[in-house]
Amino acid sequence: MTENPIRTERRGHVLEVTLDRPKANAIDLQTSRIMGEVFTGFRDDPELRVAIITGAGQKFFCPGWDLKAAAGGDAVDGDYGKGGFGGLQEMRALNKPVIAAVNGIACGGGLELMLSADIILAADHAQFALPEIRSGTVADAASVKLPKRIPYHIAMEMLFTGRWIDAEEAARWGMVNRLLPADRLLDEARALADHLASGPPLVFAAIKEIVREAEDMKFQDAMNRITRSQFETVETLYRSEDQKEGARAFAEKRDPVWKGR
Known part of the structure; x- marks a missing residue:
């Protein structure tokens, strides 16, 4: 595991959180617990008003659960820490805006993490899927959230088949707010965060x-x-x-x- 799987940067009232676990930014139990502490701190710090969650690199935002860690003993029903998987999905009373800057592949638990944000900006090369069906498990949080976010039949097709959709299709169904060239993604997310941080x-x-x-x-x-x-x-x-x-x-x-x- 990377020694510091989560990088954080404070910019005024904005907290930028970067998932940085080469090669794919997958989340194991320890990383999830760290993320829970990070987002708890964000929630409880009166000086912080907006958070950005993104991934390191340009290939992966997050593929979700770290299957290698699972094979090594991490239990899928283990202790994810505060806020549940990735620190966001079940975080209580998180009453501050969270922006996801999706810099690449978001699948499985990574797509669920993305859906935990309030506003989603995506690089125009990003891809999305819920491949859990192929390994005989359920994308539980996505099963709750996705049919409420995009047309029911599209959500059920993704859940039932595990098929991949590209960024353009994700935008067409309203899964993301807007698409941006990769080299502009973080700049736009930061500009939006600064705009929100100046609000009430x-x-x-x-x-x-x-x-x-x-x-x-x-x-x-x-x-x-x-x-x-x-x-x-x-x-x-x-x-x-x-x-x-x-x-x-x-x-x-x-x-x-x-x-x-």
């Missing part, structure tokens, strides 16, 4: 909690929870200095200065 963090937190909690609710049930003050992030927003600052800035015709409190 308490509003982003409220958006993420509402979207997450309301996913399986009826519309009126979700609205009732908001009006009854049952979303913590919404209540924090409505009682915040930032809420007053937004109104003042609008009245004074100037850009607001967000403090996240």
Whole structure:
């Protein structure tokens, strides 16, 4: 295993996380636990507002589970650490934007990791697949998420057959936000992250909690929870200095200065 499988860089309010495990950026149990600690730190650091997750090199974003490590004794149902596989899939109360910059192949658990982000930018040579069916196992997180993100029949075809799709098809079905030349991918992801980091963090937190909690609710049930003050992030927003600052800035015709409190 690479001594430091995860590289991180702080740029102001942005945390850049790079999965760096040659040759393919596969994730074993130890790497997953490290990623869980990284994203827990991101979640809990009030100075950090946006994260970027990407892979080293230009061939692989992440192929998912490290089968060589599994053959060496890593159990597929072992301890993935905080946030589950890759530190993102089950991270509780992660109310900050996460951008995936998909620099190459994203398959299996790597595609599931990608789907854990809020916004997905992809290099135009990237490829995607869920090949678990060929090894007699299930892409569990993708089985939950993918049919809700792209047309049901396309998601089921990918799950049932394991077929590969290219970046253009992924964009056509709405699996990614947009495609970029490889040499522009990180620059565009950083520009987007900086734009988000300049925005109102308490509003982003409220958006993420509402979207997450309301996913399986009826519309009126979700609205009732908001009006009854049952979303913590919404209540924090409505009682915040930032809420007053937004109104003042609008009245004074100037850009607001967000403090996240």
